[in-house]
Amino acid sequence: MNFEEFQNSARLYVIGALEPEELQDFESARKQYGTAAEDFINQCYGLHEAFALSLKPAKASSAIKDKLMAMVRERQNQSGDAK
């Protein structure tokens, strides 16, 4: 697999679209290209961010945040008691 082919596969890899039989070749090439491969894969994760940012933000109920923060504080208190 040359580096251009690796790049094509990396973009599929980060969105989980590589088929099982393609994964082995991809992992071999990933080892072969070392740091350059890891850097490129990290850059490809920017695609995730872009897909999310392309969506129109949705409004959440304010009760959700209240429930979330209550759970977090309760967990903090529990771990504080445990100490």
Place this chain on the structure above:
Amino acid sequence: MLAIQAGDADALSQLYDRYNGIVKALILRIIHDETSADDLLQEVFMEIWNQAKNFSAEKGKPLGWMVTLTRRRSIDALRKRQAYARAEERLQAEPEQQPLAWVQNVTEQDIHASDTRVLIAKVINSLPPAQQQVIDLAFFQGMSQREIASHTNIPLGTVKTRLELGLKKIYDGLKELKDEL
């Protein structure tokens, strides 16, 4: 994120205020169910709190990490609840909006409110519809190449080519955008 890793609940509160709209939009885009989306939103932020120690700034930005986590969790939820078929029906019932219009009902006000979103959406929407469709199914529905081929009756090789070409165009487009953003 550093403050959240240190156990600062106020930092989580700020993160929620900043990103809940994006995270919920992504959840909704995957599961197509408003009530479940709110529950999942809460679960995702709880997971962010619990898993914050696994975030590494060297590997990317907080939003990227959150989106990866949200997507995985939403696709899991979709499959666990066996809502896949129902979501598929809804998708098919929305031919005017899906899967091409990733930014829906954009108004002038929205454009001023979010230049970044519009610029990114422009890159994505500049793709041929066939490429948008396969990327949409892979990213937002978590489908494999084989599942996409079966779902769309498109040959597997064509699915792969469309995915590769489409993702490369988006990747290159985003690189160009970085200077503008």
